[in-house]
Amino acid sequence: MTLGYLFGGGVGSEPRGVDLHRAYTGVRNLYRQVAEWTGLTVGQILNDDLPEAPEARQSVATIRESVHAVAVHDVLAEKGLRPAALGGLSLGGMSAACLAGSISRRALFEMLAHARDTPNQPSGTPEQGLALAFEPIGDDTGRYRGEGCPGVYLAGQFGPTTDGTTRILMLSGERAALDRVGAELPEGTVIPLPGRSMAIHSPLRGGFRTFMAGYINAMPFTDPELPLISCLDRKVLMTGADVRDTFHRNPTTPVSLPYIYEAMKDEGVRLGLIMGGSIPDGVLRFPFPVVHVDRPEHIEQALTTVFELGIDVFAPRVTR
Template identity: 65%
Template sequence: MALGYLFGGGVGTEPHGLELYQAYPVMRDLYAEVAGWTGLTEGRLLDEPLPEAPEERQAVGTVRETVLALAVHDVLAEHGLRPSVLGGLSLGAMTASCLAGSLGRRELFDMLLHARHAPELPAEEPRQGLALAFVPAGADESAYGVKGRPGVHLAGDFGSTVDGSVHLLMLSGELAALQELATEVPPGTVVPLPDRPIAVHSPLREPFRAFMAPYLDAMDFADPELPLLSCLERRRLTTGAEVRDLFHRNATEPISLVDVCAGMAEQGVRLGVVLGGSIPDGILDFPFPVVHVDRPEHIEQALAAVFELGIDASGGQPAR
C-alpha cells in the first residue's frame, strides 16, 4: 500500500507553518536557503504582509506556500516518511513536480518569483475575481455558470463534501459576472471571494501564460522519477515534456482534485498526506484516508496513521 503526498494550490490569505518553523531546524534551514535564493526575508516567507500589487502579491505568495510545503516534506523525511506517489493542484502540481525530480528547488523558486514581473491588468479591463460554488447534490450545475455564461469560467473541481451534500467548485472570471451569478442562485451557494483580483485557471489569464512561456521554454524539465499525477486531466505524467506542458497550461485551464485523487487511488495510494494549509481539513471527500500536516502535532498523527494502516513509507528519492 502506497503513501501519496498531495499539495494544494493558490495563495492563502492566512500564513501557516510558524509553529513548525519554530520547532524544526531542518525547516528553518530551508527558509534561510530560499531567502538567500529569492532575496525575500524569512519574515516575508512566514507571516509578514504580502505586497499590494496583484501580480507581485501572487508571485510572492506562491513562494511562501511552496517553501512551506517543501519544508513539511523535509520534516516528514527526517521522521522516515517519503512518498511513493505525488500530486497537487496548480501551484501544488509544480511543487509535486519538483519533488518528483523534474526540476530543482532553486529552479522552481526562480520561476515562481519571475512571475512578479508579469504585467498588471490594465485599468480599463473589467475587474477579475474568484468565487466558490457550493452546488447542492443533484442540482443542475449549468445554472452555476460552469459553461456558456459570459464572464464566468469553471476554474476548479474539488469534488464532494464528506457528507455528499455539496459539490464544491471554483469559478473564475469577471468580478461583476460572478457577483451577478451569486444573486441568481440560492443564497450562499455562490460566494465571491474577497481580495482575489486574478481570474486564475481561466482564459482571462492568457496574457500571463504568454508572459511566462519563454521562461518555461528555457527551463530544463527532466522525466519524473516518482509517479506524478496531473491536475489538468486524469493521467500520470511520465516525461519532462509533459511536465513542461502542465506548467504552461496551468494558468488558463481548470484544475481537478477529483482527477488527482482518482489517479492516486489507481497508483495504489491508501493514505494521503496533505502538506501545508491550502486544502481545508475535514471538508472534502477523499477515496482514501488523509492526514493534514501544517502544525507540529500533525507530524505524530501522520506517523501514527502510517503505522496503523501498514503503509509503505520508504517512498523514493529523486536525484535532483
C-alpha cells in the same frame, strides 16, 4: 498499500509555516536557501505583509505557500516517510513536480520569483475575482457553474463533500459577472473569495501565461522519479515534456482534485497526506483516509496513522 502526498493550490495572504520554522532547524535552513534564490528576506517569505502590487503580491504568496509545503515534506522525510505518488492542484502541482525530481528546488523558486515581473492589468480592465460554488449532486443543469454567463469560467472542481450531497466548484472571471451568477442562485451557493483579484485558471490569465512562456521553455525539466499525478488531465505525468506542458497550461486551464485522488487510488495509494493548509480539513470526501499535515503537532499524527494502517514507506530521498 502505499502513501500519497497531495499538495493544495490555494494562495492566501496569511502567514504559513511559522510553527514549523520555529520547531525545526532543517526548515529554517530551507527558508534561508529560498530567500537567497528569490531575493526576498526570510521574513517576507514567512509572515511579513505581502506587497500591494497584484503580480508581486501573487508571486510572494506562491513562494510562501510552496516553501511551506516543501518544508512539511522535508520534516516527514526526516522521520522516514517517502510517498509512492505525488500530485497537487495548480501551484501544488508545481511543488509536487519538484519533489518528484522533475525540476530542482532552485528552478521552482526562481520561476515563482520571476513571476513578480509580470505586467499588471491595464487601467480600466474589469475587476476580476474568484468564488466557490456549491452544486447539489444530481443537478446537471450547469447553472451553479455559470454556464452561459459571459465573463464566468469553471476554474476548478474539488469533488463531493463528506456527506455526499454537494460538489464544491471554483468559479473564476469578472467580478461583476460572478456577482450576477450568485444573485441568480439560492443564497449561500456562490461565495466570493475575499482578496482574490485574479481570474486564475481561466482565459483571463492569458497575459500571464504568455509572459511566463519563454521562461518555462528555458527551464530544465527531467522525467519524474515517482508517479506524478496531473490536476489538469486524468493522467500520470511520465516525462519532463509532460511536466513542462502542465506548467505552461496551468494559468488558463481548470484544475480538478478528483483527477488527483482517483489516479492515486489507481496507483495503490491507501493513505493520503495533505501537505500544508490550503485544502480544508474535514470538508471533502476522498477515496482513502487522509491526514492534513500543516503544523508540528500534525507530524506525529501522520506517523501514527501510517503505522496503524500498515502503509508501506520508503527511505527518505534527497531532492535536487
